[in-house]
Amino acid sequence: MSRLNVQNLTVRRGQCPVVDNVSLSVGAGEVVGLIGPNGAGKTTLLRAILSLLPFEGTSSLAALDPRARARAAAWMPQAREIAWPVPVETLVMLGRVPHLAGGAKPSEADHAAVASAIAAMHLAGFETRPATELSGGEQARVLIARVLAQDTPLILADEPIAGLDPAHQISTMEVFRREAAAGKTVIASIHDLGLAARHCTRLILMDKGKLVADGTPEEVLTADNMARVFRINAHLSSDASGLLFQPLSVLA
Amino acid sequence: MSVLRPYSKPAFAAVLAAAVSTAAPLSAQDIDPPARVVSMNLCTDQLAMLLAAPGQLLSVSYVALDPLSSAMADEAQDYVINHGGAEEIYLLQPDLVLAFEWSDPIAISMLRRLGIRVEQVPNAYSLADIGPNIRLVGGLLGRAAEAEAMATAYESRLAELTTPDETGPRAAFYGANGVSSGTWSMSHQLVTAAGFHHIADELQITAAGQLPLEMLVLADPDIVFSPELYAGASQAESILDHPAYRAVAKDAGAFTTSATWDCGTPLVIEALEDLHAARDRILQEETAE
Amino acid sequence: MSFRGLMILLTALCAVLFAASLLIGPAGFGIGESLSALFGGQGDAITLVMQEIRLPRALLGVMVGVSLGMSGAALQGYLRNPLAEPGLIGVSSSAALGAVIAMQTGFAKTVAFTLPILGITTELTMGLPLAGLAGAVVSVLLILFLSGPRGNSLTLILAGIAISALAGALTSLVLNLSPNPYAIYEIVFWMMGSLANRSFSHVWIALPFMAVGWVMLARLGRGLDALTLGEDAAEALGIRLTRLRLTMVIGVAACVGAATAVSGAIGFVGLVVPHILRPLVQARPSALLWASALGGAAMVLAADVFVRVILPEQDLKLGVLMALIGAPLFLHLLYKTRRAMA
Numbered sequence: 001m002s003r004l005n006v007q008n009l010t011v012r013r014g015q016c017p018v019v020d021n022v023s024l025s026v027g028a029g030e031v032v033g034l035i036g037p038n039g040a041g042k043t044t045l046l047r048a049i050l051s052l053l054p055f056e057g058t059s060s061l062a063a064l065d066p067r068a069r070a071r072a073a074a075w076m077p078q079a080r081e082i083a084w085p086v087p088v089e090t091l092v093m094l095g096r097v098p099h100l101a102g103g104a105k106p107s108e109a110d111h112a113a114v115a116s117a118i119a120a121m122h123l124a125g126f127e128t129r130p131a132t133e134l135s136g137g138e139q140a141r142v143l144i145a146r147v148l149a150q151d152t153p154l155i156l157a158d159e160p161i162a163g164l165d166p167a168h169q170i171s172t173m174e175v176f177r178r179e180a181a182a183g184k185t186v187i188a189s190i191h192d193l194g195l196a197a198r199h200c201t202r203l204i205l206m207d208k209g210k211l212v213a214d215g216t217p218e219e220v221l222t223a224d225n226m227a228r229v230f231r232i233n234a235h236l237s238s239d240a241s242g243l244l245f246q247p248l249s250v251l252a
Numbered sequence: 253m254s255v256l257r258p259y260s261k262p263a264f265a266a267v268l269a270a271a272v273s274t275a276a277p278l279s280a281q282d283i284d285p286p287a288r289v290v291s292m293n294l295c296t297d298q299l300a301m302l303l304a305a306p307g308q309l310l311s312v313s314y315v316a317l318d319p320l321s322s323a324m325a326d327e328a329q330d331y332v333i334n335h336g337g338a339e340e341i342y343l344l345q346p347d348l349v350l351a352f353e354w355s356d357p358i359a360i361s362m363l364r365r366l367g368i369r370v371e372q373v374p375n376a377y378s379l380a381d382i383g384p385n386i387r388l389v390g391g392l393l394g395r396a397a398e399a400e401a402m403a404t405a406y407e408s409r410l411a412e413l414t415t416p417d418e419t420g421p422r423a424a425f426y427g428a429n430g431v432s433s434g435t436w437s438m439s440h441q442l443v444t445a446a447g448f449h450h451i452a453d454e455l456q457i458t459a460a461g462q463l464p465l466e467m468l469v470l471a472d473p474d475i476v477f478s479p480e481l482y483a484g485a486s487q488a489e490s491i492l493d494h495p496a497y498r499a500v501a502k503d504a505g506a507f508t509t510s511a512t513w514d515c516g517t518p519l520v521i522e523a524l525e526d527l528h529a530a531r532d533r534i535l536q537e538e539t540a541e
Numbered sequence: 542m543s544f545r546g547l548m549i550l551l552t553a554l555c556a557v558l559f560a561a562s563l564l565i566g567p568a569g570f571g572i573g574e575s576l577s578a579l580f581g582g583q584g585d586a587i588t589l590v591m592q593e594i595r596l597p598r599a600l601l602g603v604m605v606g607v608s609l610g611m612s613g614a615a616l617q618g619y620l621r622n623p624l625a626e627p628g629l630i631g632v633s634s635s636a637a638l639g640a641v642i643a644m645q646t647g648f649a650k651t652v653a654f655t656l657p658i659l660g661i662t663t664e665l666t667m668g669l670p671l672a673g674l675a676g677a678v679v680s681v682l683l684i685l686f687l688s689g690p691r692g693n694s695l696t697l698i699l700a701g702i703a704i705s706a707l708a709g710a711l712t713s714l715v716l717n718l719s720p721n722p723y724a725i726y727e728i729v730f731w732m733m734g735s736l737a738n739r740s741f742s743h744v745w746i747a748l749p750f751m752a753v754g755w756v757m758l759a760r761l762g763r764g765l766d767a768l769t770l771g772e773d774a775a776e777a778l779g780i781r782l783t784r785l786r787l788t789m790v791i792g793v794a795a796c797v798g799a800a801t802a803v804s805g806a807i808g809f810v811g812l813v814v815p816h817i818l819r820p821l822v823q824a825r826p827s828a829l830l831w832a833s834a835l836g837g838a839a840m841v842l843a844a845d846v847f848v849r850v851i852l853p854e855q856d857l858k859l860g861v862l863m864a865l866i867g868a869p870l871f872l873h874l875l876y877k878t879r880r881a882m883a
Contacts, residue, residue: 050777070779081771083621084824097767098779130824146770150778428723429856430738462856464567465738466590485644487730488723494740496593 002027002060003154003185004049004073009057011041011048018044019055020209026187026202028153031173031180033200034189035220037230040206042189043078046156050075061154070098074150078158078189080143085130088142092117095149117148120175122168137164144172148179155179157188161195173199197221197236197245205229217243227251264409264521268302268402285394286348286369292336292359293352295515296373298324299389300350301331302517303399311344320480323511323519338362348392376516379414379441383407385516406518413524414445421534423448424473424504426497428488432463439477439513442520446527448475469496473504474534480508505534544828547821551835555603558842562599563591565846567853597741602842604744605736605804608751608796610837611758611830613811618765618826619789620688622697623816623874627797628808628860630697631704632680636794636801637731638708639676641715643668643802645724656745665742670750674798680704681790733860734805736845743803750799755834757792761785762827769826807860809867810837816870 004026011019019041026032034042048055050073051062061073074095082091095117096110106114118124121141126134131142144160155176161169173195176186180201190196196203196217203220205213207229213220218236226234226247235246290311291300297312301324314335315321316328334340338359341349349370351360360370371392376382383403390399423443425433433439434457435450443450451471457463468476478501481489491497507530512523542550564575570587578587579596609627616625616632627633643649652667687700712731716724764785767775776782800807814836815829822828841859844866848857 047773052773052776066776066781067779070777073777075774075777077771077773079771079773081621081769081774083769083771084819084826086769086824090823090825091769094767094770094778097763100763143770429726464853466566466568466594469586469589469594470568472586482721482723485647485649486719486721486723487644487727489721491738493742494593494738495742496589496740499589499593 003030004187005058005060006049007058009045009048009055009059011044011053011055017209019048021057022206022209022211023057024204024211024214026154026185028183028185029180030185030202031176031200032185032187033196033203033217034187034206035191035193035196035203036189036206039208040229041209042206043158044209045206046075046158046187046189050156067098070150070152072152073154073156074147074152076143076147076155076157076160078162080136080139082131082139082143085132087128088123088131088134088145089114089118089127091131091142092123092145092149095146095151098150113149113151114145117145120148120178121145122171137168140164141168141172144175148175153184155184155186155188157186159191160188162191169195170199193221193234193247194245197243198241217245221245264519264525268405268518286346286392288344288346289348289350289393290334290341290344290346291350292334292341293350293355293373294322295376295517296350296352296389297328298322298515298517298519299373299386300393301327302402303386303390303395304393305395308393310346311341319511320482321511321514323515323517323522325511338366342366342368350389350392376438377436378438379410379445379516379520382410382516382518382520386518402518406521409521410445410524413521413528415447415528416444417447418449420447420449421474421531422451422472423475423477424451424468424471425477426463426468426492427479428486428491430462430465430468430491431460432457432468433460434458436460438516438520439509442513442523443477443527446524447531448527465491465494465496469500473500475505475507475530476501477507477509480510505530542821544822544832547818547832548835551832551839554839555835555842558839558846559599559603561846562602562842563595565849566590566595567849593740594738597744598736598739598845599842600744601736601739601747601804602845603838604747604751605800605807606810606838606841607834608754608800608837609807609810609841610814610833610835611755612793612796613837614815614826614830614833615758615761615765615789615793616811617815618761618768618829619786620697621768621771623819624812624871624878625697626809626812627677627793628806628810629705629812629871630680630684630701631708632677632684632793632797633734633801633806633808634705634708634712634732635680636673636677636798637806638712638715639672639674639798640669640802641712641731642676643672645715645719648672665745667746667749670746670799670802672798673800673802674750674794676708677794677798677801678790680708681794685786685790729858730805732806733858733864734801734807735856735858735860736804736841737856739803747799747803750795754792754795754799757788757795758830761789761792762830765826765830805858805860807841807863809860809863809871810840812874813863813867813870814840816874 002025007023009019009022010017022045036042047053049059049061061069064072092114093106096106121144123141123145140163147155161172177199180186200217203217205220205225213225221236226232231251232247233249233251235248237244289309291297292313294313294315297316300309311332311334312328314333317325319325336356336359341363349363349368351370351372353372353375363370373385373389376385383406386403387399390396425439435452436458437460440450451473478492512519564572575591578591612627617623649669650666652671653664655664683704684700688697713728716728764780767778767780772782815833818832818836819829822832844859844862848859848862
């Protein structure tokens with residue numbers, strides 16, 4: 001079953017296409033890593049999929065009205081903005097906005113969703129702390145918890161694990177995998193190819209706005225792709241625990 | 253309800269004009285009267301227009317043209333208009349400039365440096381100061397005899413019209429921004445001379461200042477004096493549209509003061525005459541009730 | 542303190558200050574005397590003072606305070622910047638410019654309605670608040686255009702300085718060109734604001750615009766909460782940002798436009814009140830909106846009582862007092878946000 005269907009999506013900045021004729025389809029249970037060098041168009045693609053900017057082509061999410069879209073997909077932007085010193089619990093509760101009727105008080109189910117998201121991101125004990133007083137990594141986890149609390153079939157996240165310590169990078173990827181195992185779908189742009197290789201079920205490689213590879217990590221992280229797109233030399237192997245990927249050197 | 257207005261009667265100005273015109277054009281006893289006189293202040297404008305011989309006064313200030321401030325706005329149209337600037341006055345080549353006690357000191361000192369004779373007329377703080385001022389300006393213009401006649405006419409009429417009465421009708425002043433006159437003002441002297449009791453006495457207001465509207469309401473005046481409204485709206489004057497003010501003014505009778513109140517000239521006699529008429533009418537209404 | 546507790550406390554504070562506003566004045570009456578005159582109606586002097594002078598003044602204090610407090614909270618929530626305030630970013634001075642132009646062109650006396658209010662046929666002219674609203678709309682749109690949707694402090698304050706300066710200069714120009722010699726003296730009124738000598742006609746002309754503004758701003762709560770996460774996240778939470786922006790602009794313009802048209806530009810209310818109350822509502826923008834409405838009313842009422850107590854004979858402008866309280870706080874906020882501005 002397809003959770004997201006994107007056909008011939010193009011985003012132009014002036015005349016220049018930033019995302020160039022991308023088509024993809026993502027099903028339930030997948031953890032998709034969106035990889036590519038800086039400026040490849042990953043963020044723009046994700047925002048266009050959510051109809052946050054004008055584009056040509058089709059996205060199944062963009063066709064929904066805003067409220068239905070917010071119940072179908074959660075979005076974690078790259079800019080980790082927390083404008084006011086609201087308590088962590090209140091911030092995570094913002095994920096329940098699409099589920100609440102205007103002016104309604106949060107129900108038991110809303111509180112339960114918030115509590116489980118806080119637990120999943122190891123934020124127990126932080127509930128009443130002002131979110132702005134936490135460290136950068138802790139804030140990132142609070143924002144991921146907010147996305148989890150939205151409890152949508154599809155999660156789109158723009159560099160969710162950037163800036164986290166290794167333990168929380170790994171545990172966050174594990175949370176995504178757990179969500180996927182429960183039937184959800186996660187699409188996240190990731191710069192750490194090692195984590196992407198180990199934790200994603202599928203990788204999509206972008207370069208200069210174009211989708212250049214789409215498949216399992218082994219299929220995408222080939223020496224040829226690494227050389228052509230990232231201009232790096234890398235080591236890829238696998239053992240019982242999964243794939244091991246390590247960039248080694250920059251190609252001349 | 254009564255709305256009292258200054259009513260017309262043979263203007264005292266005509267009496268004054270008659271006093272001046274009976275005399276010869278330029279008195280022989282003055283050896284060298286000034287021939288090109290410029291006045292740069294509203295009050296000296298009016299004294300000069302009243303006293304000068306034909307052709308002797310060249311220019312008056314622009315304020316003299318404003319009927320809301322000047323009691324002689326019509327007469328002022330016959331003169332060159334100045335704005336009190338040293339340069340424009342110098343170019344008129346006057347041999348006498350009449351300025352007021354508080355006229356722009358910079359313009360005055362510049363004119364004096366340029367060799368122009370500038371005479372400053374003191375402020376009239378009371379009705380009694382007006383006679384000496386008439387004589388002073390008359391002397392400067394070489395019109396001492398005419399000035400003496402005018403001052404005498406003023407003083408005798410003033411004596412007739414000065415009938416103070418502490419128990420008379422209660423009078424209040426109220427203008428833009430809720431500003432009211434105090435006991436130090438010429439307005440206070442005019443109403444008390446005409447036999448009114450000014451509420452500033454009991455409220456112990458000396459200098460002009462703002463009187464809260466609720467204090468005016470509680471003072472319960474028999475008559476409220478307010479200036480004429482200027483063209484063009486101002487929020488300051490909108491207080492005279494306030495329902496509480498309108499209620500007081502309606503009960504008390506509203507009296508619009510005119511330009512004759514503004515300067516210490518013999519024309520204040522007209523204001524006094526209007527005040528006496530207003531007082532008579534209030535007393536008649538009281539006896540009729 | 543719970544939100545409900547805070548709201549009850551603020552309501553009680555407003556009630557006390559409203560009573561103080563009615564009972565304190567240059568003419569000292571007893572409390573019983575004042576209240577019987579307020580609710581009676583024998584047409585004597587005390588009745589006139591209570592019903593026509595003090596009551597409209599106290600009511601306007603509440604209305605202006607609610608409007609300015611809510612507008613400040615809404616602008617700050619939308620721009621995610623605690624420095625955004627109608628007075629500081631030029632909305633109030635632009636509204637004042639609109640009102641001054643309306644007075645000088647005669648537009649203020651147009652758009653007339655004759656309405657039976659409390660059994661009395663009253664003629665009301667809506668030109669003044671309409672013009673204030675128009676001035677406010679222009680400035681809010683300019684601010685949004687100049688400072689961008691994210692409300693960066695530096696561009697916001699710079700845009701505000703430019704708009705305030707221009708509106709202030711044009712207000713002075715219009716008043717200078719007026720044939721009325723008193724007009725020039727009211728630059729202070731329009732720049733600083735006052736509730737002195739207001740009457741019920743001011744209440745009636747401001748109320749419809751303010752009521753529309755309050756309803757508009759009250760609807761923003763959910764969107765402002767979501768905006769805590771930024772525009773992208775808010776939009777992905779189902780908030781229609783275009784509609785939110787339009788509602789905010791019209792709501793703020795209606796509130797500030799009407800308030801300024803009847804009381805001049807009273808600054809800093811929308812800065813001080815949300816700043817004090819933010820910690821008490823745990824910084825939730827939606828809760829702050831309501832708390833600032835009551836807090837603004839309390840602040841303006843308190844300031845208006847205070848100007849009558851400390852200098853009863855002088856017409857101390859409300860805005861002067863607000864600036865004395867607000868400007869140091871503004872400097873403090875600037876100091877705190879200077880890193881963000883660098």
